[in-house]
Structures are given as structure tokens and as C-alpha cells.
Amino acid sequence: MSNDVLDDHIQNEYKWGFTTDIESETFAKGLNETVIRALSKKKNEPEWLLDIRLKAFKQWLTMPEPNNWAHVPYPKIDFQDISYYSAPKKKPELKSLDEVDPELLKTFEKLGISLEEQKRLSGVQSNIAVDAIFDSVSVKTTFRETLAEKGVIFCSLSEAVQEHPELIKKYMGMVVPFADNYYAALNTAVFSDGSFCYIPKGVRCPMELSTYFRINSSGTGQFERTLIVAEEGSYVSYLEGCTAPQRDENQLHAAVVEIIAHKNAEVKYSTVQNWYPGDKDGKGGIFNFVTKRGICLEENSKISWTQVETGSAITWKYPSVILKGDNSVGEFYSVAVTNNKQEADTGTKMIHIGKNTRSTIISKGISAGLSNNSYRGLVQIRKGAKNARNFSQCDSLLMGDTCGAHTFPYIEIKDKTAIVEHEATTSKIGEDQLFYCKQRGIDTEKAVALIVNGYCKEVLNKLPMEFAVEAQKLLAISLEGSVG
């Protein structure tokens, strides 16, 4: 296909790139102890939390910035040029939706996120509880009362700090220690909000829980923490979505997600990441540097991560599972798409500690344009992790010949009873496949969507229904015209 056709297709718009004009309270740029104290005070935090923030900050100051991590160099970030707190001015201390700024409601409506509980979303009765996070604060958490009847706590982390300090104190930092890595330390020092979710013993959460992240203000970073605790025998499926306005500057999103699964508990965490990826010349876009980790604390627990990564200028993330409990199960299903000048370095770590622990890794990378897409993963079988099993499959799909796909599997085995399998393939969307589709009356765009969705099927099947449909559309949009 000629380059003109290709260019036409590539210049598709990022549909979520609008900005909401809303009066915000934004901290002056800069990061120091005073800012952190101010932030903590703003949120009316207890002393112990401020201490944690300050400790993390002190440690962060001593840590080197990993700005040439692996294959992914990025321009040095000026941490003094970022504002660490930005919130819509009308502080939403809300009893009902009527009190939410209509501009905010409109924003989320536009993003396809309904904050009205009765609202039918695309003809389907909404059965998803949403925590909507706008810049640094949670705007609204839906279905709280319905969930509370079952004893499920689902609220913003700020509220949880006030209302359930004992739980936060007990669990926050358990899986991702406060100074685990450079960006986790930064997050601990300056995190502004996030979601907290607690499923009590024996409860199967009656609906999907989700957090929707929206960056709006310019010159800010988003640093949120999510904490999910599943007590014995409980189950929850959690979804996360995100978008940001289209800007020439790079914005930093450095989040931390922690999951704790007790005995017989199961947590399913799904992400559809669609931060602004920058324009076709690589200008602007979100730096998505995220630490996600879960622990299967006790026996028979299960954590599975499913992610569809299409956005961000640079993505680094390795959603991991520590398999501590015997017979626990960790899963990682990933589709990562990069186009134009995007870079993604993503994968997982499966740390086997308990006996008979099992992990599965299915990673599907798709690269187009001038992008680079890497799978980086660690499978570690510790001594005493008897009969641990891992199966990894890492596939790469290339579109055109100007992009790159890389696979870096690290395997460390300290126990002889382990069985670890690794499979990897690299393929190219062939002219032949496209021509075959076209000869059956299917145009290029539909053909690419068909082929890519087929390639990702194993992963997309793991997403909850509503998300799977979104993800399929998103894949098609992200790759529009990427095949010549």
C-alpha cells in the first residue's frame, strides 16, 4: 500500500484529548518537605501517614533516577517543574450527585463513564461501581451503599485513611514497600488519592469495581495509590481505565497498586490503559511509570492481572505476583500496543515461594510505526517452592519494518522440582493475510482489526465483557492505518 494511504490512517485523532475548563486549586510547582506537609495537611491526614511520606521522600532524594532503564531512554524529568496537587475547587464532599460540579459529570459522561447509578450505559444496566479520579482527587464513588450492605468497602483512599485508618495502616506498603523503587518512593511521598477496596471474609463482590483516572490540569503529575484487600474466601473483579488531554508536554503518571489476597481469595485486576500517547512525532504524551504488585498471602489464593496497554508515550510496568501461600496461583495476561514513537517495556514478575504454586504468563506485543515494544519478565522459583510451575508465552506481532519487538525473559530457579516452560514467537502481519481478507471483501482497516483481535484473543477473553468490547475497539483505533 502506498505511503499516502498509510499516513492518512495514522493521523487519526486521540478521541479523549479534550480538556475540561474547570476552576482548580493547584499547588505551586515544586517538591520539598513543605509541599508534602501542605499536601498532608490539606487531606487532614494523621501524623503516622505524614511520617511515612516524609521518610519516603528522604529516601527518594538519595535514589538515582532510572532514566535509562533498559531499552527506554527518556528526557530527564524536572521534578521541581511539576505541581503535586490539583483538584477541582468545589471540594466534592458529596451526599448526592447533584453536588458534583456539572462540568465534571459532563467530562466523565463524555468519556463514557456514568456516575449516575441508575443510568443505563450503552443500553446495558450499569453493574460497575466507579471511583472517578480527576487529577489529584476522587470525585465520586458510585454504589457505595449497595456495596456496604455486603460489607464491601469501596471508597477513595483519602476517605479510607479517615474512616478505616487501621486497615490502611495494616496493609498500605505491605506489598510495595515505601521506597521499593524510585517512582514508588516518589509516589509514597506525594500520592494524593486513589481507591481503596476491602472485601470481607466469604463475600463475593456483587459487582465489578472500577477506578477511572483522568488527568486534566496541565503541568501536574498524577500519583495515586490503589489498595485492594481480599479477605479469606472472597472474590473481586477490579477494572481500571484512564485517559488524558492531548498536550505537547510530557506528564508523569506514577501510580502504585497493591493487592493482598488471603486464604482462598481471588482478585482479578483488569486494566485498559489509554493515556495520551503523544503525537506521531513523539511530542507530548504520558510517562506511565507504575508499580503494581500483589501477594497471595495464604494458601489457595489467586491473583490475576489482565492488561491492555495502548496509550502513553512511555510505559514501564510489571504487574507482579508474590506467590507466598501454598497452592496459590498468579496470572498475567497482557496486550501491549505501540505505534508511532511510543515505547513500552512491560511484563511481570512471578515470585514462587509457597509449595505447588502455579503461574501463567501470556504476553502479546504489537508494534507499529517507529515504536519499540518489549516484554520483560522474571520467573523466580525460590528454594523450598516445591513443585512450582510456570508457563510463559510471549508473542510479538510486527506491523511494517520500522518498529521493534524485544523479549527479555529472566528465569531464576532455586528448586529442582520446578517445571518452567517458555514459548516465544515473532510474526509479522503479512501482506498475504491482508490480501486474503481484502479478496473476501474486507477492507484494510477491518482486516487489521480482525487479525489483531484474533492474535490477542487469549488475553481479551480474560477481560470482563464490557471491557473486552472497549478493548477491541481501542486496539482497532490505536492501529488504524499502521499497516501499509
Added chain:
Amino acid sequence: MISIKNLHASINGKEILKGINLEVKAGEIHAIMGPNGSGKSTLSSVLAGREDYDVTEGEVIFNGKNLLDMSAEDRAREGLFLAFQYPIEIPGVSNINFLKTAINEIRAYNGKEAIEAKDFLALIKEKQKLVELDSKLTGRSVNEGFSGGEKKRNEIFQMAILEPKLAILDETDSGLDIDALRIVANGVNKLHSKNNAFVVITHYQRLLDHIVPDFVHILFDGRIVKSGTKELALELEAKGYDEIKHQFEKLQG
């Protein structure tokens, strides 16, 4: 149905088709035979709209429209079907989903609404029987893990579903055992009507025992050098391509 006039085509600057003339009317079956490298597959690729080839001269009128102006997908939507010599695998995309997408794209182009689910299933069932295709195969990914024979049968199955006006079979017989050959040929014979036409490209005469052509053309060095009836194929079978080659070279010389 289709009228090909003085068609020249080249790939990477090398001319493969050097002036093809061919007229196919509705209801007819034409066979194109020729030795390896004579341009048989190039002809089918050019007609189907493969972009690797440059058409340097000539014209092709398909049902009153200029075929060469159309994209590959529009040619398909206008009713041109190519049964591939080497059908392509599309992992993860079920045969059913693939066909449903295809059928609805073609319908949309022709101003028709998408097919009803139950009508589609009925169609699948009916045509499956026609080509004796194992029902397990329709649920599997397109051609993935199919045997050579299954792939070819799947092509005929797709053809049966899409009901083209003109079907080009590119060496559909190659790699088929005698039973599969019979099944493929039966499929074609059952689909054949006074409203459609077939161009059967083959290297060997044996397929023509099952699909009886109205005309046989011999392609050599990018030109049709001889046309005749069914008997021409038998003659060719008896004498081999060397005879033709010899004659033709003498003509040229």
C-alpha cells in the same frame, strides 16, 4: 462477465503478462493451462487486485465496470472470488467470524442489511454439506492447522457462502488426493449456474475430468497461445508442454 484486453503486467520491472486477451461469458467455465512460470498465478493475482503487480497496459471490464480501477476489496464485493493456491492462516479468527464479516461487508457494499444470525447459520449448514466440510473446521481459526486438502475445501466452502459472479480457482487441484479432488469438483459443479462463471487455472488435465470446461486456453510466456475446447486439454496431456513450447518458439523465430 469479464473481458480482458491486451493485459500487460509486471512485477519489480519484469514483465510477466505480455498481452492477455480473454472473454468469459456468464454460464461458462474456462480452463487456463500452462507450464510453470507461464504467468497463470500472476493473471489471477492481477485480476484479484494484488498490489505487488503493476498493470502497464490493457483493460479489464467486469460486469460493465473497469476492474483495474477498483480496490481488491471492491472487486470482491462486485462478485469476483479467488480461490487461493495457498490459502492463508489467520490465527485466533474463527472461520465463522471471518465469513460473517466478509458476507456483511459485501452486503453493505451492495446496499443490503447485515445477515440475520439464524439465516447465516442456516447458510453455513447448507454449504457445509455441499463441500463435505467437517463442521468442526468452521469453528476453528481460519485455515490454522488445516491439512492441505482441508484448506482447499475451505476455499470452496467460502466460495459457496459468498456466491460470487466470477470465481477464479488458482491451482485448486494441487496437493489434493483423488477424493478431495472429487469433492472440490462436485462443489464447483453444484454451484455452477447460467448466472455465474468459472476460470479454472490448472497445471494438469485431471481436474478437467471432473469439471468440464467449455473452453481451454494455453498460457505460455505471458500470452494465451492456443485456445480450444476440452479436447485441447487431452491433447496437451498426451503431448506435454514441450510440444507447445516448441511450436511457439518456432512461431516466434
